Amino acid sequence: MIAVITAEFRKFFTTRMWWVMLLITVGYSGLMAAGFALLFDFAVDEMMAGSPDGAAVLNEVLYPLIYPMGAMTGFIFPVLVGAMSVTGEFRHQTITGTFLAEPRRWRSLTAKLIASLPLGLIYGAATTLACVGCGGGLMKLLGYSAGLDKADTWEVIGRSVWTLVLWTVVGVGFGLLLKNQVASIVVVLAFTQLVEPLLQMIPLLTGVAMPFLSYLPMAAGNAVAGGNALSALGDDSGGNSIIVLLSAPVGSAVLLAYGLVFAAIGYFVNWRRDVS
Amino acid sequence: MIQVSHLSKKFGTLTAVDDLTFEVQPGRVTGFLGPNGAGKTTTLRIGLDLVRADSGTVTFDGRHYHQLPKPMSHVGAALEATGFHPGRSARDHLLTMAPQAGVPDQRCDEVLELVGLKEAARKRVKGFSMGMRGRLSLAATLLADPQILLLDEPTNGLDPEGIAWMRGLLRHLADEGRTILISSHLLSEVQQTVDDVIIIGHGRLLHASPLADLARLTRQRTWVTPIDPKALLDLARQMNWTLERTPDPSTAQIVGPTPAEIGHACFAAGVELRQLAPQSQGLEDTFLALTHGQEAIR
Numbered sequence A: 001m002i003a004v005i006t007a008e009f010r011k012f013f014t015t016r017m018w019w020v021m022l023l024i025t026v027g028y029s030g031l032m033a034a035g036f037a038l039l040f041d042f043a044v045d046e047m048m049a050g051s052p053d054g055a056a057v058l059n060e061v062l063y064p065l066i067y068p069m070g071a072m073t074g075f076i077f078p079v080l081v082g083a084m085s086v087t088g089e090f091r092h093q094t095i096t097g098t099f100l101a102e103p104r105r106w107r108s109l110t111a112k113l114i115a116s117l118p119l120g121l122i123y124g125a126a127t128t129l130a131c132v133g134c135g136g137g138l139m140k141l142l143g144y145s146a147g148l149d150k151a152d153t154w155e156v157i158g159r160s161v162w163t164l165v166l167w168t169v170v171g172v173g174f175g176l177l178l179k180n181q182v183a184s185i186v187v188v189l190a191f192t193q194l195v196e197p198l199l200q201m202i203p204l205l206t207g208v209a210m211p212f213l214s215y216l217p218m219a220a221g222n223a224v225a226g227g228n229a230l231s232a233l234g235d236d237s238g239g240n241s242i243i244v245l246l247s248a249p250v251g252s253a254v255l256l257a258y259g260l261v262f263a264a265i266g267y268f269v270n271w272r273r274d275v276s
Numbered sequence B: 001m002i003q004v005s006h007l008s009k010k011f012g013t014l015t016a017v018d019d020l021t022f023e024v025q026p027g028r029v030t031g032f033l034g035p036n037g038a039g040k041t042t043t044l045r046i047g048l049d050l051v052r053a054d055s056g057t058v059t060f061d062g063r064h065y066h067q068l069p070k071p072m073s074h075v076g077a078a079l080e081a082t083g084f085h086p087g088r089s090a091r092d093h094l095l096t097m098a099p100q101a102g103v104p105d106q107r108c109d110e111v112l113e114l115v116g117l118k119e120a121a122r123k124r125v126k127g128f129s130m131g132m133r134g135r136l137s138l139a140a141t142l143l144a145d146p147q148i149l150l151l152d153e154p155t156n157g158l159d160p161e162g163i164a165w166m167r168g169l170l171r172h173l174a175d176e177g178r179t180i181l182i183s184s185h186l187l188s189e190v191q192q193t194v195d196d197v198i199i200i201g202h203g204r205l206l207h208a209s210p211l212a213d214l215a216r217l218t219r220q221r222t223w224v225t226p227i228d229p230k231a232l233l234d235l236a237r238q239m240n241w242t243l244e245r246t247p248d249p250s251t252a253q254i255v256g257p258t259p260a261e262i263g264h265a266c267f268a269a270g271v272e273l274r275q276l277a278p279q280s281q282g283l284e285d286t287f288l289a290l291t292h293g294q295e296a297i298r
């Protein structure tokens, strides 16, 4: 099994995709975090009228929003990377070689899933580092606290990395489910940029809580990455939350379940099929 | 040894492989021949567990492909000159296979040199010609030094020099006792390479024998130009020869007897001939005759 996993790593690191996607992820997430830090500075000046107390309070609220920025918005890149590690094999017909090297198909599939964990860790760590570097660095420059001395902040950082690991697994599972490379990219983008955000708007617009929406993938991912800070944003005037997020452990389980269920279906629908 | 036993496979209503049974012996190069669409690639893919058979089995030294503990070090297979990521270099392509082949990385450089790709080792496959891709496929099959080689149309895209080189290499590998099966839709392309032939058409076995025995199936044809056509016709009827017309009205073709037999009979009957010439018939004609009408119209 170690040989199969090693082969998966080698496949991953011998094309340009991995570092091109890593650069995009890091750049995108760093920019998002920096943008948020600037927005924060603007908000302090405009709304708090420079009140030092207000700024400090807002400062506290903000680390949990700046640092997981990559995990909450840049997660599509690890998803695409995971999906392409599967769809690329079908696109370039390298799947033939993969199956010749390991004809027991469940083993080659398991190897892909296991290999995605350290790959996700690389993307997760780099993305989170970009958020801390750009977001936290800018906060420091603007004279606020970056919060790195607090244990809570480190928990947020850890969750961000973990979320991106989970998203990579979801990506691999999705690639197995929808093996056509172009189609899978289109569906990932459409769902994450359009479908789920629109669905999540419904309770905000209608004022009716819809608990099942918290089981959708992005909501589950945000529950792992952002946790309570996000739920607080959805509080109505009465203190009742309209956006209900799962707890982080449940969110993790839900996200992992998406990945594994996709993979299981993909195994029967695509992976076990004849290759010709 | 490779054993194919009562193998059948349908794609929808199309029968690609039809109760196919044959054996491939070690120490020999065996040609797996048949016109386009005959089912050669399908047979190989079934053997490699890439495609599921409807019935029948393919075994390598008694075991199914997926039962081999280290399949790549037992069977080396090159299915076609595709299956490369265009952005990966030749060397990297082999490096991705090395862990499962169970070979050290330097073995990749060795096989690249063996197939003549040393210079191009670090170039991306995107820029490779057909012949270079074929060589890289071959390098991949040789990586783990397997006892059995399955090569699907290995001469595709090779120049004459490359074909001669491959011929020598396969001969050398067979002499080491390996089992080698190469497919082709042209007998002439592998005629100088193979010891045995297996010919299929419409997924069915048409002929399996050493190459030399195939030559014996050839029906002798002889050009004859008589002074008196009528006398020849009478003699042909008497001798039960098959006479065929030729574009030249004064010349006929006799199918069956050797020129010596014809010459003797004509001399004995007093039929004077202006010309008596054997038609040199290549094995390719025999092959075409065997597979005649087998070309798939699909």
Ligand SMILES: Nc1ncnc2c1ncn2[C@@H]1O[C@H](COP(=O)(O)OP(=O)(O)OP(=O)(O)O)[C@@H](O)[C@H]1O
Pocket (backbone or CB within 6 Å): A276, B011, B014, B015, B016, B034, B035, B036, B037, B038, B039, B040, B041, B042, B043, B184, B185, B296, B298
């Ligand atoms: N996946 C598939 N789905 C449907 N039909 C298929 C499939 N694979 C092969 N066939 C059909 O099965 C028949 C045998 O094909 P195969 O590729 O085995 O022939 P071949 O002998 O290798 O031919 P060639 O010399 O052209 O390579 C063909 O008619 C082909 O169209």
Ligand SMILES: [Mg+2]
Pocket (backbone or CB within 6 Å): B040, B041, B042, B152
């Ligand atoms: Mg073929």
